[in-house]
Amino acid sequence: MSAPPLHRSTVTVIGGGLAGISAALEAADMGASVTLVERKAHLGGLTWSFEHNGIEMDNGQHVFLACCSEYRRFLTRIGSERDVVGPFPLDVPVLAETAGGAVMATRLRRSNLPVPFHLAGSLLSYPHISPAERVGLGRALAGLARLRLGDPHLDQVNFFEWLRRHGQSPRAIEAVWDLITVPTVNLPASQASLAVAAQVFKTGLLSDRSACDIGWSAIPLGRLHGQRAFAALRRQGVALRTSARVRSIVKQGPTWEVVTDSETLESDAVIVAVPHDEAATLVPGDVAPARDNWRHLGSSAVVDVHLIFDRTVTVWPLMAALHSPVQWVFDRSSASGLTGAGRQPQRGGTGPQYLAVSISAADELLGQRPAAIVKEVTGALRRLLPASADAALVDSVVTKERRATFRAVPGSAVLRAQPAKAQQRLAIAGAWTDTGWPATMEGAVRSGIAAARAIAGLTPSQLPTYKFTELQPTREVA
Ligand SMILES: Cc1cc2nc3c(=O)[nH]c(=O)nc-3n(C[C@H](O)[C@H](O)[C@H](O)COP(=O)(O)OP(=O)(O)OC[C@H]3O[C@@H](n4cnc5c(N)ncnc54)[C@H](O)[C@@H]3O)c2cc1C
Incomplete structure (x- = not known):
């Protein structure tokens, strides 16, 4: 040997x-x-994690997709594979406040149909864009499927401009494409390189129906x-x-x-x-x-707003919001030790709840005082989640990671x-x-x-x- x-x-x-x-x-x-x-x-x-008033908080919510094969193998290598949740089939509520103050909600979820039809049901009924914009999503998805990852020319192109050339309206870009681009690239489409965005969408959404399944630390x-x-x-x-x-x-x-x-x-x-x-x-x-x-x-920031409510305000382990200072929200009650030793996210419980609001591409928040960020985010969250209207916010922490990622801009x-x-x-x-x-x-x-x-x-x-x-x-x- x-x-x-x-x-x-x-x-x-x-x-x-x-x-x-x-x-x-x-x-x-x-x-x-x-x-x-x-x-x-x-x-x-x-x-990394830190203790705050007896519960363990992370510097920022981290998620992975099923297609993150090497990261998952790494978890197994260090003996942590049993301490993550999922990856389970993509099923994320997407909430948006309407001009009249009502909340429009839908679920972005994949079916068991083959790619690209696994998302068709969800996208064709997606209420945050018009019927014509929904049908038009197919053009950009087909365009992405044709791109060759690794082609150096892709990095010369701005993702927003590419989406516009492929029939996407600014509203569709914000309500659909940025929903994924902002948390994964840590930049909006208007700043992101097509090369990196194409990697995310082709690998995460278009390679296999289960590639977009999502998991996180328990x-x-x-x-x-x-x-x-x-x-x-x-x-x-x-x-x-x-x-x-x-x-x-x-x-x-x-x-x-x-x-x-x-x-x-x-x-x-x-x-x-x-x-x-x-x-x-x-x-x-x-x-x-x-x-x-x-x-x-360069660098792009991620800010997390950690909110402890005196009661359960949502049954969802994660959710996303549009047109809001709230981007993605995760229930960390169980993982942080707030609600007992069980590692499963609590669903439908009545006890206190710890929500981590994760805000990517957050450079603008770096100079703001934590109290102001908490006020703005909590206000938006209360409007999105009616159950939180009467809940008392008993504690809050803001974590700012200035150099969370490099800036994946063209070039x-x-x-x-x-x-x-x-x-x-x-x-x-x-x-x-x-x-x-x-x-x-x-x-x-x-x-x-x-x-x-x-x-x-x-x-x-x-x-x-x-x-x-x-x-x-x-x-x-x-
Ligand atoms: C808030 C937040 C949320 C995120 N969310 C996600 C997510 O949901 N999904 C995802 O996949 N990724 C996410 N990321 C990105 C992910 O965390 C990073 O890409 C990854 O952890 C970077 O690992 P790294 O080893 O390359 O760099 P780092 O983690 O930066 O490690 C570099 C290490 O080098 C050490 N070091 C620096 N200088 C020296 C020196 N001179 N001598 C000795 N040691 C030194 C540092 O202390 C550090 O420990 C997120 C990042 C942040 C900050």
Whole structure:
């Protein structure tokens, strides 16, 4: 039997987010002796949790789709696959306040018909646009189906303009396309690159009827990712350095020196899995002459408004809203520990309820005071959910993630580093690298695996690929 590809190699991984964790596990699986260095005290990067008045809150609601095959495999790898809800068939109430103050509600759900008919029933009766606009959706869906993912020309095109050319009205773009684009790309169609939007819609909606099935964590993210990954890395023999910031990376002959505040780590290979602006500082210019371009990727914010009501105001585990400061709403009562030890989202209960209102592309909210954000969002939520009118808001928290994602605008694809290409045995990982995906958990995991494979001299085609249909749902919503 031949030795594994990284047998007798030493590898330092910088950054303990999902990309760095994935890279470290993959490199260790290939026989390397791995050290992972993370600046913070915990692993998990942009997915983290904190305690507030006895309940565990996440920095921001995270969801995944059934087509996120590598992320789901990652969950299994770290022993967390049983602690997510779903993915269960797409079925999301979409609420909108009308000019008269009434609430118009519908459910965006998929059927068991084959693609693209799985969404036809829902879209053809979608009340938020006119009958002609509903029929017109087919033209853009057919246009998307014809696009070739990976075609560099797609990244020169603005998604909004492309939708307009394919017969979509501004109202249809807001009520249908932005409903998906804003939370997945973290930009509205008017700013997004067609390349990234096409990836989302083609893979998430048009590849298989169950690709759009949705799942999320049933426990705090800090446990689902950070703590479980810590244990999995330890089991795999990875040396962990937390609360250790890397200051520089230097090549000395065949050896890489990774300098932290307290030590210098020597290794044969390095994987840099930090955000793009930090990578531009750390990665030596001779290894990545284009590193200054990475800073131009910019950032887009996500704001979450965490609301605790004294009673249950909705039976839905998740819902979306249109023309409202409220975008997507998730019931976190059970996952946070507010309502008992059970992990199933409570449906139809009467006890207190914790709703996380997730607002993407939220740069405008960064300068606003939390109290003002809570007031605006709670007011909108009360209008959308009549059951909340009499409920008392007993607690609230606002979390702001300024650099949640890079800005996937036209022209951004060429700025993204290539995770599958190592230079002098240094590879770069992160959701911001060129995975084809927007900045997501799936992209982060894929980049980490690709980077580990790159330092082993393996090509991306040798990446393990999993068809998402091979993965079974872990838990259904009751
Ligand atoms: C509020 C919010 C909601 C989101 N929602 C979703 C969602 O619903 N679905 C989805 O798929 N994705 C979502 N995302 C995106 C997803 O969380 C990220 O794309 C992914 O977690 C990024 O992982 P990463 O490892 O690439 O980067 P990061 O998580 O940023 O990890 C980088 C790590 O490097 C460390 N580091 C930085 N500099 C140094 C240094 N000098 N030395 C040592 N360590 C360093 C950092 O501390 C960090 O831990 C969301 C993000 C946010 C913020």
